[in-house]
Amino acid sequence: MRIAVIGASGRIGREVIDVLKNQGHEVVAITRSGGVDVYTGDGLAQALAGVDAVVDAVNASTTDTDAVTDYFRTIAHTVQRDAAAAGVRRIAVVSIIGTDRFTAGHYAGKVAHELAYREGPVPVRVLRAAQFHEFTEMMLEWTTRDDVAYVPRTRTQLVAARTVAERLAELIVADTAPDLIEVAGPEELNLAAAAAKVAARRGNPARVEEILDTTDPNHEQQADGALLPGPAAIIAGPTFDEWLDQRYPA
Template structure:
């Protein structure tokens, strides 16, 4: 099957590419470096020639609400139009668990992403995932100041990026796949506590402090568990501790 991956160089996109190639599929990696810009639409119709399924794993470079909402909405509209013109059979989108009530930032952008795709003519399957185990790495990169990382108060159920990629690949190739799925890890976690475990394995920063800013939109939703999976979600490993052991083995 010929399958195009939007955002093929990103954290999830590159994993999906690897999974599908290992299964023997013909994969079209859609990235700016390959001459395709899904935001402007440049090169998109040509890239989708002969493609049967599109997987959208693109990410945005901003969390500003207006900018990220416009970005994801534009991308979805461009991909829908080009996919319809090319005769693509379906689109598979990775999104985020629990975002329906969010009004700001990346989560609001992903909600706009979903809605823009669902408004188009090509059938869409959506896999809503919990935050990835790898999100803790991003937290350290984003929030460390000096010897302390300041991590927002979030309850989540971290899942491995590779596991999400495997389910995205299944939705891409399975003719009878579900229109909606949720996937999460096997255990609910406090994001700051999980990030502190990672920091300990890395040896830096020295401290991880949980913070809550009442001025931040939607901060209570994150703190009170809006990003946790619903009762019908798929819960699957590895656990966060197993992922840590694999990627950051403890010193002996």
């Protein structure tokens, strides 16, 4: 198959491309730096010429609710328009487990992303994933002040980015598949505790503290388990500790 990957330079996009190429598929990498802007549509029609399927692994640089909602909604409408014109058979989109239980920030943007894709003519399959193992590193970068990381209370079931990419590749190449599936790691984790393990392995920051940020409109859902997978989810390793040993050998 000839498969276009939007967000090809991102964490999931890079992994999906590697998986698909290893399976013998032809991949069209779509990035802004490569001359394609999926928000405005510049260069997109040309990039999708002759493409059988599209994977949308695009990410957003903002968490402002209005901005991120507009961003994802516009991209979905633009991709649907040009994909339909190009004769694309299907689209697979990466989203977040439990995203429809939230009303603000990045989660709200992903809800808009899913819904806007559903409005278009090209059939869409959505893969909702748990937070990646690598999310612990990002959280440390975002929340560290004076060598202390203040991580929001969050129940999650961290999953490896590579595992998500493998499931996404399966979803896009399959002749038949559900239009919505979930994938998560093997165990429920406390995000702050997981981040503390990463900090201990790499030697910084010096301390990780769990906080309940009541200014965040999503704090209750995150703390109460809205990000945990449902009973029908695909559960796949490696475990967080296995990933940690590989990423930061003791």
